[in-house]
Amino acid sequence: MRLPRPARPSAWTLRTKLVASVVALFLGVMLLTGALTVLASRAYLTAALDRDLVQTVQRLEGGRRDVDGDGPGGGPPPGSGNRMLQVWFRDGQVVRLENGLELNYVVDQTNTLVQLSQRQLDELLEAELSGTPETVDLGGRVGSYRLVAASTDSSAVVVVGLPTTGVDAIVGRIVALVAGGTLLGLVAVGLGGTYLVRRTLEPLTRVAATAGKVSTLRLDSGTVDLHQRVPAVDTDPRTEVGQVGLALNHLLDNVEGALQARQESETRVRQFVADASHELRTPLASIRGYAELSRRVPDPVPPTVSHALGRVESEALRMQGLVEDLLLLARLDSGRPLERDLVDLSLLAVDVVGDAHAAAPDHRWELDLPDEPVEVPGDRARLHQVLANLLANARAHTPPGTRVVTSVRPEGDHVRLSVHDDGPGIPTGLQPQVFERFTRGDDSRSRGTGSTGLGLSIVAAVGQAHGGRVELTSGPGNTTVSVLLPAHPVYPATRQQVTEPPAGELLEGDAGAGRGRARAGGADPSSVSGGGGI
Numbered sequence: 001m002r003l004p005r006p007a008r009p010s011a012w013t014l015r016t017k018l019v020a021s022v023v024a025l026f027l028g029v030m031l032l033t034g035a036l037t038v039l040a041s042r043a044y045l046t047a048a049l050d051r052d053l054v055q056t057v058q059r060l061e062g063g064r065r066d067v068d069g070d071g072p073g074g075g076p077p078p079g080s081g082n083r084m085l086q087v088w089f090r091d092g093q094v095v096r097l098e099n100g101l102e103l104n105y106v107v108d109q110t111n112t113l114v115q116l117s118q119r120q121l122d123e124l125l126e127a128e129l130s131g132t133p134e135t136v137d138l139g140g141r142v143g144s145y146r147l148v149a150a151s152t153d154s155s156a157v158v159v160v161g162l163p164t165t166g167v168d169a170i171v172g173r174i175v176a177l178v179a180g181g182t183l184l185g186l187v188a189v190g191l192g193g194t195y196l197v198r199r200t201l202e203p204l205t206r207v208a209a210t211a212g213k214v215s216t217l218r219l220d221s222g223t224v225d226l227h228q229r230v231p232a233v234d235t236d237p238r239t240e241v242g243q244v245g246l247a248l249n250h251l252l253d254n255v256e257g258a259l260q261a262r263q264e265s266e267t268r269v270r271q272f273v274a275d276a277s278h279e280l281r282t283p284l285a286s287i288r289g290y291a292e293l294s295r296r297v298p299d300p301v302p303p304t305v306s307h308a309l310g311r312v313e314s315e316a317l318r319m320q321g322l323v324e325d326l327l328l329l330a331r332l333d334s335g336r337p338l339e340r341d342l343v344d345l346s347l348l349a350v351d352v353v354g355d356a357h358a359a360a361p362d363h364r365w366e367l368d369l370p371d372e373p374v375e376v377p378g379d380r381a382r383l384h385q386v387l388a389n390l391l392a393n394a395r396a397h398t399p400p401g402t403r404v405v406t407s408v409r410p411e412g413d414h415v416r417l418s419v420h421d422d423g424p425g426i427p428t429g430l431q432p433q434v435f436e437r438f439t440r441g442d443d444s445r446s447r448g449t450g451s452t453g454l455g456l457s458i459v460a461a462v463g464q465a466h467g468g469r470v471e472l473t474s475g476p477g478n479t480t481v482s483v484l485l486p487a488h489p490v491y492p493a494t495r496q497q498v499t500e501p502p503a504g505e506l507l508e509g510d511a512g513a514g515r516g517r518a519r520a521g522g523a524d525p526s527s528v529s530g531g532g533g534i
Helices: 014-063 118-126 165-200 202-215 240-295 303-333 345-359 380-396 428-433 455-465 509-521
Strands: 085-090 104-107 134-137 144-151 157-163 341-344 364-368 375-378 403-411 414-421 469-475 478-486
Touching (some): 014 144, 014 157, 165 202, 240 303, 303 455, 341 345, 341 380, 345 364, 345 380, 345 403, 345 414, 375 380, 375 478, 380 403, 380 414, 380 455, 380 478, 455 469, 455 478
Parallel strands (some): 364 403
Antiparallel strands (some): 085 104, 134 144, 144 157, 341 375, 414 478
């Protein structure tokens, strides 16, 4: 099993970086201090050993006799201590006394007087010693010595040395103390630094928590309750964290003001749309009535006038549909509650597809329904309008002969109502805005298809009002618009209310359902944005 790679330092948290920086700084200081301490201690102890070595040589020279006589004897000179090395050379050979004793001895670590081996003697000769102390490791039981060489009156050279075991032992203990102190210090600094950094960064954590709470709020629509603020204790401008907290509070104040202004603007726009839509219904109805009445006059009417009156009536009818669509959207935006009855989507699909087939027999209309009826809680008139808009959109934006399949399928806690067609598909650049209002499939603003650009926006708004959502997948020969509706009652949060005309004057459910059926049947062939290929 491959072990996960450790995170790079750039991906560490600020707390980890601070603790690691403190520990690394402490370790660097301790290593530098320890190294200087060890080097200084060794230099001091070595200098003291060299002074002792010089004094030993001086005592040896002060008490020596010519090696041609009785010689210096077979042991250390008086006052030289027990541990030392002494070898006399002449012409590269160890000097022998008249009694046959070699002037070659060393007191080892067990205070035993022993002679150096030939290999060790060769090492002394190869070292080319002088009056300046040098360290030579002779190995074996002898070990390491600080050595000097001095000339005698008889042309002999005496090599004298003192062991470095004492210096090595003291330096070793100093190294152990430094290493142990460094390890203990690392543990203490790591634990203490973690605690102190955590305590120090608590205000920053609280600031981040406030920002995190704000980031989860819905700010795209409706009244936003942006009451979250950084506590006053974390907004001290004299500290860095306080400056961040204070800046975040100022930012939240500005955002709250901007959101309030946006909401007030949206409320005014919605109010205007609702009022304008309501006020336009009466004159539009009058225009249609007078146009229809004028065509029933028995007196002969010139063909051009008759044609003009027909166009007036047709355009008034189309404009009345637009006004009613706007009024419905304003009603949904204001959070007006919908009816909550059980609606048989299977039966609804059969009715709407039948209307669509009558309106456009040159399309291939198909149904894909489960064996058992599928019911959802909702407003039948609005759901009828959703499906009618989807089929009208597919009819308006696909060529004759296009296969359009309406399906209803339970999916867990939801029911998927979808319309699929094999038309040319919706342009890729238009798909992100296809459910927005006044989105049209043609770049021109022609009214050849009677499209208002509100069809799919009504589908999305009604689906959201039922607690559901819309989905779109589109490509050449494969376009599907789906509405996912909760299989159980879901009541979305109420939006900011908009004052509207009395309920009796609003678009009623039966009228909306009738208009939806009329569109599916061909009186008004489309809303814009795309169930079929736009």
